[in-house]
Amino acid sequence: MEAYKQEEYDFIEDDEFQRFLKSRLNGKFVPLNKFMAILNSCKREYIRYLNNKHLYRNTPLY
Numbered sequence: 456m457e458a459y460k461q462e463e464y465d466f467i468e469d470d471e472f473q474r475f476l477k478s479r480l481n482g483k484f485v486p487l488n489k490f491m492a493i494l495n496s497c498k499r500e501y502i503r504y505l506n507n508k509h510l511y512r513n514t515p516l517y
Contacts, residue, residue: 459502459505461498461499466498466501472497474516475501475516476494476497479493479496480493504516
């Protein structure tokens with residue numbers, strides 16, 4: 456299985472990641488600094504999710 460890296464992954468084109476991020480924001484407006492913290496946290500969690508076969512098959516993200 457290919458190991459994904461956060462720096463190289465295209466989060467913008469990944470619809471699954473976009474839905475995951477929207478679920479974390481809960482449709483609310485957040486200030487830019489808080490949004491960036493949530494975005495970076497989601498990126499780390501999503502890459503961990505993609506790199507772990509067990510999580511990818513058995514655990515939904517949202």
